[in-house]
Amino acid sequence: xxxxxxxxxxxxxxxxxxxxxxxxxxxxxxxxxxxxxxxxxxxxxxxxxxxxxxxxxxxxxxxxxxxxxxxxxxxxxxxxxxxxxxxxxxxxxxxxxxxxxxxxxxxxxxxxxxx
Amino acid sequence: xxxxxxxxxxxxxxxxxxxxxxxxxxxxxxxxxxxxxxxxxxxxxxxxxxxxxxxxxxxxxxxxxxxxxxxxxxxxxxxxxxxxxxxxxxxxxxxxxxxxxxxxxxxxxxxxx
Numbered sequence: 001x002x003x004x005x006x007x008x009x010x011x012x013x014x015x016x017x018x019x020x021x022x023x024x025x026x027x028x029x030x031x032x033x034x035x036x037x038x039x040x041x042x043x044x045x046x047x048x049x050x051x052x053x054x055x056x057x058x059x060x061x062x063x064x065x066x067x068x069x070x071x072x073x074x075x076x077x078x079x080x081x082x083x084x085x086x087x088x089x090x091x092x093x094x095x096x097x098x099x100x101x102x103x104x105x106x107x108x109x110x111x112x113x114x115x
Numbered sequence: 116x117x118x119x120x121x122x123x124x125x126x127x128x129x130x131x132x133x134x135x136x137x138x139x140x141x142x143x144x145x146x147x148x149x150x151x152x153x154x155x156x157x158x159x160x161x162x163x164x165x166x167x168x169x170x171x172x173x174x175x176x177x178x179x180x181x182x183x184x185x186x187x188x189x190x191x192x193x194x195x196x197x198x199x200x201x202x203x204x205x206x207x208x209x210x211x212x213x214x215x216x217x218x219x220x221x222x223x224x225x226x227x228x
Contacts (some may be wrong), residue, residue: 042204043206065171099145099214101208101214109156109158
């Protein structure tokens, strides 16, 4: 299996632009998670889906962030408009379980830089 | 307040030596605790997952312990290798109407020859 696939691996954009991050979970997994990691705040869970349905989005920092999972094999995290403080590494993870108790497999991450 | 603390913040050891990383948490109600290893520039990789009833769990040279009474966990690395150089993150899952995840800040381990 190829594991969790994320694209792009690196993204540099100017403040105010829209950014879309993409994730393909491991085939057969039914939970998907979006995380953000910064030096200051460490790892933070932004949102997670179970069977394509958002379960907990309390970690989404503000309305500029939105996430969708139109089908079992694809999810997007969108930031509109982007701001310099959104600069971070964004990880996607998937698991075969229905909640956070199951082992999660992380993708390689997308390093976002907003100038 | 639900928190996870880790110590030390960073550690340097000689190759071949053992080391122990600590994790203290105040999360309640507790579901499970896991240790992740994160290499620089990579995503975290799960080392162990421990539930309330488990005291010890091993994964190769990694052994995690859990004391649910004192809310402490440790990760012991035996016969360290250069490839063990990474950040080790303690994560506690909180059981509510839906699960919540609380991350520790991580311990940065450097193994030198």
